[in-house]
Amino acid sequence: MNDTQARILALREQLDTYNEQYYVADAPTVPDVEYDRLMRELIALEQAHPEWLDSSSPSQKVGGAPVSAFPEVRHALPMLSLDNVFSDDELAAFEKRLHSRLGSDAPIEFCCEPKLDGLAVSLLYERGRLVQAATRGDGSTGEGITENVRTIKAIPLRLRGDDWPARLEVRGEVFMPSAGFERMNEAARACGDKVFANPRNAAAGSLRQLDSRVTAKRPLAFYCYGVGLVEGEPLGERHFDILQRLKGWGLPVSPEVKRMQGRAGCEQYHDDILHRRDRLPYEIDGVVYKVDELALQERLGFVARAPRWATAHKFPAQEELTR
Numbered sequence: 001m002n003d004t005q006a007r008i009l010a011l012r013e014q015l016d017t018y019n020e021q022y023y024v025a026d027a028p029t030v031p032d033v034e035y036d037r038l039m040r041e042l043i044a045l046e047q048a049h050p051e052w053l054d055s056s057s058p059s060q061k062v063g064g065a066p067v068s069a070f071p072e073v074r075h076a077l078p079m080l081s082l083d084n085v086f087s088d089d090e091l092a093a094f095e096k097r098l099h100s101r102l103g104s105d106a107p108i109e110f111c112c113e114p115k116l117d118g119l120a121v122s123l124l125y126e127r128g129r130l131v132q133a134a135t136r137g138d139g140s141t142g143e144g145i146t147e148n149v150r151t152i153k154a155i156p157l158r159l160r161g162d163d164w165p166a167r168l169e170v171r172g173e174v175f176m177p178s179a180g181f182e183r184m185n186e187a188a189r190a191c192g193d194k195v196f197a198n199p200r201n202a203a204a205g206s207l208r209q210l211d212s213r214v215t216a217k218r219p220l221a222f223y224c225y226g227v228g229l230v231e232g233e234p235l236g237e238r239h240f241d242i243l244q245r246l247k248g249w250g251l252p253v254s255p256e257v258k259r260m261q262g263r264a265g266c267e268q269y270h271d272d273i274l275h276r277r278d279r280l281p282y283e284i285d286g287v288v289y290k291v292d293e294l295a296l297q298e299r300l301g302f303v304a305r306a307p308r309w310a311t312a313h314k315f316p317a318q319e320e321l322t323r
């Protein structure tokens with residue numbers, strides 16, 4: 001390997017690390033101007049040496065030529081929607097149903113998560129490389145939006161480490177943080193472009209761009225919240241621990257995810273997140289409680305399209321709240 005090749009590999013590794021620090025650890029260590037300088041050097045070296053271009057290079061997050069349509073993608077496992085509860089009484093009924101189906105009143109451990117108000121996506125990694133991304137669609141079939149998703153800096157094109165399964169489907173939410181949403185709409189108003197009604201619509205509109213170079217300019221983020229297809233060793237026995245393993249491979253997980261005990265723990269989590277809702281850097285429309293032990297999830301199964309082992313607890317819509 002000559003000096004230029006070594007420099008290209010070092011720049012890729014350094015920029016991947018900066019992306020992970022910014023989007024996974026939420027702890028950036030370099031100013032944007034330094035990140036941009038290194039990216040410009042990498043792009044210049046790769047343009048001078050196309051024979052060394054690698055689709056997983058961080059320089060490839062700028063998007064490419066437009067496509068005419070999105071291909072259909074059939075999900076290996078259905079992407080489920082969540083059942084809802086709207087009150088503590090309904091939460092109590094949810095817990096009662098769990099105890100009844102499990103035939104035990106033993107306290108249940110839940111993985112509690114903020115319910116991000118974005119767009120659910122499925123990411124397929126083969127041998128640690130991102131090979132496909134798709135929307136949830138109707139739960140069985142979604143749209144292939146791989147080129148658009150590859151431009152999202154929070155989503156790694158290559159997983160860290162090497163103890164990931166040969167094929168791993170990661171599921172999560174693409175969303176637009178509030179600050180980025182305001183900045184983007186401000187710029188759109190200034191030049192007469194389309195203004196989006198809310199961050200969810202802005203994220204959906206950005207992901208459905210046929211020209212991934214447009215998507216690349218949108219301030220999108222991502223948090224994973226589960227897995228679908230896993231080929232190889234099981235990832236773990238408890239949902240919370242699996243999320244921590246995903247984080248170790250460079251996939252962002254919300255720092256608000258917590259393991260709580262029983263219904264009381266869920267209510268405490270709900271009230272804490274509701275209390276801090278307006279200070280979170282992204283919009284949420286509730287919280288999600290998931291039975292943490294996968295063995296219990298399997299015993300509980302699903303009703304129609306929603307898992308018996310999980311429910312969302314929705315907040316009142318913001319405009320309904322008296323300010």
Ligand SMILES: NC(=O)n1nc(-c2ccco2)nc1N
Nearest residue numbers: 080113114115116173225288
């Ligand atoms: N939207 C959101 O934040 N979700 N959605 C799920 C989900 C949907 C189906 C199973 O889990 N989990 C979280 N945190």
